Amino acid sequence: MSDLGVTKDDNIEKDVTKPSRRTLLDFVRQQPLGSLGIVLIIIMMLGAIFAQHVAPFNPEDVDFEASPAFGGGAPSLAHPLGADAFGRDILSRLIYGARTALSIGFLSAFFGCSIGAIIGTSSAFFGGKVDLLVQRFIDLMLSFPIIVLAIIVIAVFPKSVVLGVDVNVIVAIAIPFIPKTARVIRSQALAVVTLPYVDAARTNGFSSMRIIFRHILPNVTAPFLILITAFIGQAILLEASLSYLGLGVVEPTPSWGLMLSGVNTDYYRTAPWMIIFPGLAVSIAVFSFNLFGDSLRDWLDPKLKL
Amino acid sequence: MRSILRSAAIAAIACIASSTAFAGSHSSCPTQGGTLKYGVKAEPPNYDMHGTNSYAVMHFVAQHYSTLLTFDWENFPNLEGDIAKSWEMAEDGLSYTFKLHENVKFHDGTPLTSADVKASYERIAFPPEGVLSQRKALYLSLDSIETPDDYTVVFKLNSPDAFMMDGFASPFNAIYSAKDIAKDPNWHKKNVNGTGPYKFVEHVKGESYIGERYDDFHHGDNCLDRTEGYRIKGLVEPLVGGQIMAEWRATAPPEVKTLQEQMGDDYTNQSKTLMTLWVVSLNSESEPFKDVRVRQALNLCIDRHGGLPKLAKITFTAPRPSGYLLYDTKYALPDDELYQLVGFGKDAEANRAKAKELLKEAGYEGLKFTYSNRAVAHPYDHIAIWLMSEWKKCGLNPEMITNPTSKFVTIRKEGNFDATIDWAPSFLPDPTVMHFKYLSRDVNPSNYSRATNRELDALFDAQKGEVDFEKRKAIVHEFEKKALEEAYVLPITYTDRVVSLNKKVKGYVIANSHILNNTFRGIYLED
Numbered sequence: 109m110s111d112l113g114v115t116k117d118d119n120i121e122k123d124v125t126k127p128s129r130r131t132l133l134d135f136v137r138q139q140p141l142g143s144l145g146i147v148l149i150i151i152m153m154l155g156a157i158f159a160q161h162v163a164p165f166n167p168e169d170v171d172f173e174a175s176p177a178f179g180g181g182a183p184s185l186a187h188p189l190g191a192d193a194f195g196r197d198i199l200s201r202l203i204y205g206a207r208t209a210l211s212i213g214f215l216s217a218f219f220g221c222s223i224g225a226i227i228g229t230s231s232a233f234f235g236g237k238v239d240l241l242v243q244r245f246i247d248l249m250l251s252f253p254i255i256v257l258a259i260i261v262i263a264v265f266p267k268s269v270v271l272g273v274d275v276n277v278i279v280a281i282a283i284p285f286i287p288k289t290a291r292v293i294r295s296q297a298l299a300v301v302t303l304p305y306v307d308a309a310r311t312n313g314f315s316s317m318r319i320i321f322r323h324i325l326p327n328v329t330a331p332f333l334i335l336i337t338a339f340i341g342q343a344i345l346l347e348a349s350l351s352y353l354g355l356g357v358v359e360p361t362p363s364w365g366l367m368l369s370g371v372n373t374d375y376y377r378t379a380p381w382m383i384i385f386p387g388l389a390v391s392i393a394v395f396s397f398n399l400f401g402d403s404l405r406d407w408l409d410p411k412l413k414l
Numbered sequence: 415m416r417s418i419l420r421s422a423a424i425a426a427i428a429c430i431a432s433s434t435a436f437a438g439s440h441s442s443c444p445t446q447g448g449t450l451k452y453g454v455k456a457e458p459p460n461y462d463m464h465g466t467n468s469y470a471v472m473h474f475v476a477q478h479y480s481t482l483l484t485f486d487w488e489n490f491p492n493l494e495g496d497i498a499k500s501w502e503m504a505e506d507g508l509s510y511t512f513k514l515h516e517n518v519k520f521h522d523g524t525p526l527t528s529a530d531v532k533a534s535y536e537r538i539a540f541p542p543e544g545v546l547s548q549r550k551a552l553y554l555s556l557d558s559i560e561t562p563d564d565y566t567v568v569f570k571l572n573s574p575d576a577f578m579m580d581g582f583a584s585p586f587n588a589i590y591s592a593k594d595i596a597k598d599p600n601w602h603k604k605n606v607n608g609t610g611p612y613k614f615v616e617h618v619k620g621e622s623y624i625g626e627r628y629d630d631f632h633h634g635d636n637c638l639d640r641t642e643g644y645r646i647k648g649l650v651e652p653l654v655g656g657q658i659m660a661e662w663r664a665t666a667p668p669e670v671k672t673l674q675e676q677m678g679d680d681y682t683n684q685s686k687t688l689m690t691l692w693v694v695s696l697n698s699e700s701e702p703f704k705d706v707r708v709r710q711a712l713n714l715c716i717d718r719h720g721g722l723p724k725l726a727k728i729t730f731t732a733p734r735p736s737g738y739l740l741y742d743t744k745y746a747l748p749d750d751e752l753y754q755l756v757g758f759g760k761d762a763e764a765n766r767a768k769a770k771e772l773l774k775e776a777g778y779e780g781l782k783f784t785y786s787n788r789a790v791a792h793p794y795d796h797i798a799i800w801l802m803s804e805w806k807k808c809g810l811n812p813e814m815i816t817n818p819t820s821k822f823v824t825i826r827k828e829g830n831f832d833a834t835i836d837w838a839p840s841f842l843p844d845p846t847v848m849h850f851k852y853l854s855r856d857v858n859p860s861n862y863s864r865a866t867n868r869e870l871d872a873l874f875d876a877q878k879g880e881v882d883f884e885k886r887k888a889i890v891h892e893f894e895k896k897a898l899e900e901a902y903v904l905p906i907t908y909t910d911r912v913v914s915l916n917k918k919v920k921g922y923v924i925a926n927s928h929i930l931n932n933t934f935r936g937i938y939l940e941d
Contacts, residue, residue, distance in 0.1 A: 170803040172724035177668065193668075193728055194799055269813065358787070358816035359795055360802050371795050373648075374668035374728075377675075 135407055142403020148396035156206040163200035167362040171195035176379040183381055190381035193371045198381065202389050204362040209393060212278055212347045212357075217339035220282035224289025225332050229324050231290065232297035233316065242290070249287040254342075255349055257284040262355045277356050281343045289335050296328045330408040337404055341397030348390050364390045442921075443637035448939035450638050450919065453646035453658040457620060460603040463588040464538050465546035467839070469928050472585060473662050474623045474643050476932035478521070479588035479608035480632075482512060482531060482567075487923040487931050491842060493583055497526060497609065497632070501582075507574035507881055510582070514565040518632045520591050521606075521613045528561035533592035535559055535569070537599065545599045551858065552581055552846065555878075574881050577846035585841055585930050611636030611935050620645050637921065637938035649914060653677065659916040659939075663928050664688065664730045664909065666792045673914055680917050684924035687732055688911035689740055689840040691848075692797055694785075694904040698865040700832045702781055707772040709901035712833070713757030714769035715808040720762050721800055722907050729796035732908040737894050738852065740908055740926075743843035744883075745890045755898050769808045782811040783832035788822040794835055797906060826862050836862050836903070841927045845890045846878050852897050863902035870897055 136143045155162055174180045174187065174195030183190045189198040231242040249257070261280035268275045300306065301324060309319045348365030350356030357363035359370060367386035375382050456470035463475060483501070486492040495501070498512045518526040537545060539553035555575040560568040571578065581587075588608060594601045606614035609632065612625035623643035627636050646652050649661040650669050654676045665673070665683065673681050696703040696712065703709055718735035726733035735758055739746040752758050759765055773779050787798045798814055805812045812833070817825060826834050838851040850858060853874055854866040873893040880886040897903070913924050921938045925931040 168803060168806065170800060172721075172727070175728065177727040178724075193796075194803075358814055360799050360814065370791055371728075371799065373791065374666060374672070377672055378668070 130407075135403070139403035139407055141399045142407070145396040145399030145401075145403065148392060149400060152206050152393060152396070153210060155203050156210050159204045159207055163197075163203040165197035165200040167196060167201040167204040168360045169196060176375055181375075181379050181381075189385045190379070192367070192382050193375055198367070198385055201362040201367060202364070202385060205364045205367065205386070205389065206393075208357055208361060208363045209344045209347060209390075212274075212281065213340040213343040213393075213397075216278045216281035216343045216347075217285060217336050219278065220285025220343075221289045221332060221336045221339060223282070224286040224335075225293045225325065225328065226320070227286065228290035228293030228295075229297045229320050229328065232294045233301050233320050233324060235301075239294075243294075246287040246290055249284075250291070252284075254284040254346065258346060258350060259353070259355060262350065274357060277347060277350060280350065280355075281346045284346075285335075285339050285343075289332075289339075292331055292335060293328050296331050297324055300324050300327045334401055334405040334408065337397055337401035341394040341401070344390065344393050344397070364393075442635040442936055443938055444920070445938050445940060446637055447639050449640040449642055450660070450934060450937060450939065451642045451644065451658045452660045452662065453644050453649055453652050454623075454661070455646055455649070455663060457645060458623075461606050462546075462600070462603045463586050464534075464541075464590075465548055465603070466586065467548050469663060469839075472929045472932045474617075475606065476585060476588075477610055477612040477625050477641060477934050478606050478614050479590075479610040479933075480518070480526075481583060481585065481587050481589065483583040484585075485583055485925070485930065487925055490926060491580065493579070496583075497531070497589060498582075503579065508571045510569040510571075510578065512567045512569075512582075514567065515632055516565055518609050519630050520609050521628055522591075524591060524593070526589065526591075526609050527564040528567045529564075529592045530589055531567045532559045532561050533595045534588065534590045537590065537595055538587055542599050549584065549586060551850065552577065552584075573879055575846075575878060576881055576886060577842075577844055577878065580842050580844055585932070611933055612638075612641050615640075633935060635936045636934070637936070638934065641934060650676070653681075653914060653916065656916075659919050660922070661914055662932060663911075663913075664792070665912045665914040666729050667727055667912075670912055670914065677916075681914065682917045682919075683912050683914045684922070685910065685912040686924045686926055687740065688730075688909035689843060689848075689927045690909045691736065691738065691740070691838040691840075692731065692793065692906040692909065693836050693838055693851075694801065694906060695826075695834050695836040695862040696902060696904065697829055697832055697834070698863050698902055699829060700783070702776075702778050702783065703832065705776045705778070706900060707776040708778050708781065709904075710756050710899075711769040711772040711776075711778075711808065712805065712810070713901045713904045714765040714772070715810065716757065716801065716804045716904070716906070717762035717765070718758065718907070719760045721804065725796060725800050725907075726910060729793040730910050730912065731793050731797065731906070732910045734907065736905055736908050737898055738838070738903075738905055739845065739848050739890070739894060740840075740843050745843070745845050745887055747891055747894050751891075751895075752898075755895065757898070757901065757904070766808050773808070773810075780809050780811060782813065785812045785814045786822060786825050786831035786834040787814050787816040788835060789816050789818045793909070797835060801906075829862070829864055834862060839927065839929065841930050843926070845886070845893070846874075849874055849877075849890070849893055849897075852903055861903070865900070865902040867897075867900060867902070870900075 172178060172195050174191040175193055181191045187197050191197055227242060231239045258280040261283050262276060265276050265279055306319060306323060309323050347356050351363045351365030352369040357366055359366065364386045368383050372382040454470055454473045458468060458471040458474050461475050463471060463479060480496045482496060482498050483493050484496040486494045497514050497518050499515050501510060501512045503510050514528060520526060536559060538547050539550060539556045541547040541550060555571045555573050556569060557572040558570045590602055591607055594607055611628055611631045613628045615624040615626050617623045625641040627639050644658055649665060650672050652658040653673060670683060696709050698704060722735060723733040725731050737747050737752050753760060773781065788794045802812050802814060825831055840847045851861060852870060853861060854871050855861050855864045857871055870893060873889055877886050877889040880889060911928060918939050919937060920940050921936040923931060
């Protein structure tokens with residue numbers, strides 16, 4: 109029996125084609141736009157991490173003499189991207205601003221998607237009235253425009269800064285991502301909960317928590333990762349919008365959104381570089397994450413595997 | 415006494431001038447008619463002039479009311495009568511008698527009498543429970559008000575008060591109808607009925623505020639048919655686009671430049687130093703700021719002489735340092751004395767070295783503290799960014815927290831800050847008005863430094879009751895030096911006010927305060 113069994117198992121192993129292990133090079137070859145996106149993201153990350161070594165000036169140093177009010181400020185050798193209303197170097201503020209944008213982008217997308225994924229998976233797993241109630245609540249949250257929801261959160265929660273990061277802004281941006289993620293992840297999890305191994309886990313008496321975290325969540329990782337990359341771009345845009353509205357990051361902290369508003373608004377006509385470069389930075393960041401997110405989705409989609 | 419005699423002389427001259435100005439309807443209107451469209455960046459919380467500090471109330475509502483006296487705008491701060499025809503002060507300075515014009519009517523048609531003046535000033539000085547009177551404390555010396563006949567009012571004081579005469583010209587002291595006050599002491603919060611040049615028509619909150627000419631206005635210099643106020647966010651676009659013809663608060667230098675470029679010959683402006691002092695209040699209940707050395711260090715770090723002239727190029731702040739009193743006014747400290755005080759010296763490097771030394775002594779090197787800022791660009795952000803940069807040069811670590819007005823006001827009121835931007839608006843260069851801000855917290859709740867200093871309180875009371883100019887000036891200087899050395903409140907600078915106008919707007923005279931001269935009297939439109 110054992111010989112027969114071994115032979116049978118070996119035959120099965122030989123018949124099954126091993127899934128091809130795809131490399132980073134495959135991603136670059138198959139997703140050139142996504143590769144461009146990740147390269148731009150890496151450049152921004154490096155700039156943010158090593159800002160104090162890369163930036164030519166301290167971003168908060170006021171130098172009135174270099175400002176447009178004193179006839180300066182235009183892009184020059186000293187200030188390649190120009191200087192703002194206070195004579196602060198725009199390139200340096202953009203580089204330091206990447207810290208704000210990326211930290212808020214990553215943290216809010218990560219927390220928003222993680223909480224959303226847990227809610228979505230739990231909703232699918234428990235089903236019934238729990239699912240009904242959770243989904244109606246999600247419907248309610250989705251009915252608010254994302255920026256309105258963020259403004260409400262900022263108005264409700266007291267401001268608190270931890271390690272230089274405004275937790276309030278992160279929460280404000282993360283909360284609108286929760287219902288969106290929960291809805292998408294639930295749809296994937298609904299298929300997973302019907303699989304036999306989930307029934308087997310239930311039969312073995314595993315706790316709901318263990319089944320959700322160890323057996324269902326790992327199987328919805330692909331849409332989770334795609335959502336995170338997509339939401340990082342949205343979070344950067346949202347942070348810029350909130351800062352533009354005076355609700356996000358505040359002066360003198362460098363922030364791309366803030367650079368488009370506040371003290372620089374008086375110079376839109378006379379010193380356009382003050383808004384062109386921060387605007388470009390926001391656009392490139394969002395574009396990069398969107399390119400990467402789309403490519404990741406295509407790459408992880410089994411139907412499109414080559 | 416010399417001061418009293420001088421006031422009496424001014425009063426007599428003003429009295430004659432006032433009678434002349436009252437002579438005839440339309441007498442000072444080169445043209446009659448048209449609609450004045452103006453912009454205001456804030457919303458009035460209500461219409462009660464006695465209970466407000468808001469410039470929005472003054473810019474929208476002041477056109478409906480008269481005051482007992484007003485100022486001669488061409489010769490500020492000389493006084494002239496508004497509803498008062500003549501006035502005199504008793505030799506002992508303990509009573510003021512006003513004779514009123516006899517043909518003044520409220521917009522509802524009822525005649526104005528001395529009873530209305532009495533009811534209005536009692537509401538200001540002795541407000542009934544539930545009525546907010548912002549400047550009640552300025553009238554503590556007022557004992558009683560008598561009305562011997564319908565057109566005579568006598569104010570009795572319990573002690574001479576150097577401020578009182580000018581106080582009768584306060585733009586906030588609108589004369590309300592006694593019958594309206596009797597109806598409901600808070601009637602004026604939601605309703606308007608005055609004797610001013612323009613009648614209230616309509617207010618659409620957040621959008622517009624409409625007034626129309628009051629034909630029976632007693633001075634007759636209401637030259638417009640209609641006034642239309644609009645809530646605006648920025649002033650450049652609506653002025654360039656012609657939606658408004660004026661904005662009365664202030665225009666920043668870059669905005670002036672843009673308006674000049676965009677509007678060309680259609681643009682004009684008037685400028686004057688505004689009696690609003692920008693200050694930083696340090697919370698003396700916050701542990702580090704209980705120590706005078708730390709407060710002085712923060713003051714020393716600010717390079718006023720180097721920074722203010724440059725700051726003035728990008729926002730509407732004045733380009734020179736100032737104590738609490740407006741520089742170059744009769745009670746202000748002379749520059750050479752001011753610059754001897756801690757934080758006002760010209761040598762920035764020496765000041766910073768001294769600041770670091772004080773911080774080290776106090777054990778607060780590299781101090782971290784919060785700076786509460788108001789989410790309004792001009793001049794709040796500009797002052798804040800500059801101050802942050804200055805304090806960092808001393809190794810301090812300020813963290814700016816910016817909030818919208820309502821939240822900012824709550825934080826300031828509740829003392830949930832280490833340092834906060836603050837302002838001291840005045841309508842007179844008088845020490846009683848300008849030093850009131852810095853009295854102990856229990857005397858004046860709007861001293862947001864929350865400091866208590868009885869020595870300063872005593873000096874304030876002493877100057878208020880001193881009618882001899884030189885003696886009063888000496889006490890005022892002592893107060894100024896003591897308060898500046900204590901550094902509970904750091905004066906930054908005054909405001910350079912530029913009012914932007916379409917050239918069609920004529921007859922406007924800018925005042926030293928954006929809460930003054932907002933009745934639109936004498937303004938006319940030229941085609």
